[in-house]
Amino acid sequence: MKIATWNVNSIKVRLEGVLGWLRQAEPDVLCLQEIKVVDEAFPRQAFEDLGYNVAVHGQKTYNGVALLSKLPMQDVTPRLPGNPEDVQSRYLEAVIGGPQPVRVASIYLPNGNPPDTDKYPYKLGWMARLKDRANELLKLEELLVLAGDYNVIPSARDVYNADAWRGDALFLPETRLAYQALLAEGLTDAFRACNTDAGQYSFWDYQAGAWQKNNGIRIDHLLLSPQAADCLRGAGIDKAVRAWEQPSDHVPVWCELAA
C-alpha cells in the first residue's frame, strides 16, 4: 500500500496538478493539507472519478485536511482530541480497509510563528495533544501512519541554511524536543528509515529563488507505528513536482508498506 501526504496550498488552485500527480504516482492513500475550502466546496467528484473514496474536514480560507483512499474508509474521525475550543481543521483520521487495515491520519500541525505570540503556545499545545493521541493509538498495536505537514524541521540535516531558521517556530529547540517526544512514543520517520542523506527537502519558499537554490526544509513527514514500520518497503519525496506549473510550495512525500 502506497501512502502519500501533500500540503497543496489551496485545492482549488492545485486541482489539476493533484489529479495529474495521482494518475502518475498512483498512491492508494493521499493525505491532503491546506485545502482552504469548506467540505461542500471540495472537488469530491473529480477524485471519485479517479477511483478514490473521499473524506474531508474543511475550513473556509485557512487550514483544512482531507483523505483520498482507493479502499473504503471506516471510523472517519475529524479533530484532534484534547481541546474542544480548538476550531481549526487540522486533523482527520480513518481506518483504511483491506486484509490488513491501516489507520491513517492527515495532519496539519500549526506553524507557530511568530514565536513571541500566542501562536507558539498553540503549536506546542497541539503537539502535546498529538503525542497523547499517538500514545492512545499505539496501544492498539495496529498499522498506523500519521502523515502530514508537521511544520517541524527535525534536525540540521533537514534544512539548507540552518542559521536562517534558528529562531523560527519550525526549528526552535523546544519545537524539536516536542517532536522528539512524539517519536519517543514509538513512531518511526518513514523517510529517514530509508534515506539518511542531508539536503532532502519537502518545502521550498516561493520567494527569493528558494527552489532554484535548493534552499529548502524537510517538514512533511509520515510517522509509522512499529507494526507499520515492520512493513516499510520504501519512502521518497517527489521533488520534481515543485517545478510544475503553478506549484504548491510543498511536494508529495510517500511511503510504501507491504500491507
Next chain:
DNA sequence: ATGGCTAGGCTCCCTAGA
C-alpha cells in the same frame, strides 16, 4: 526573512503562510 511570492477574501489592501 532586513519578507523578494502565493492564496483568499471582509478584494485595490489586509492576513497567513514557513
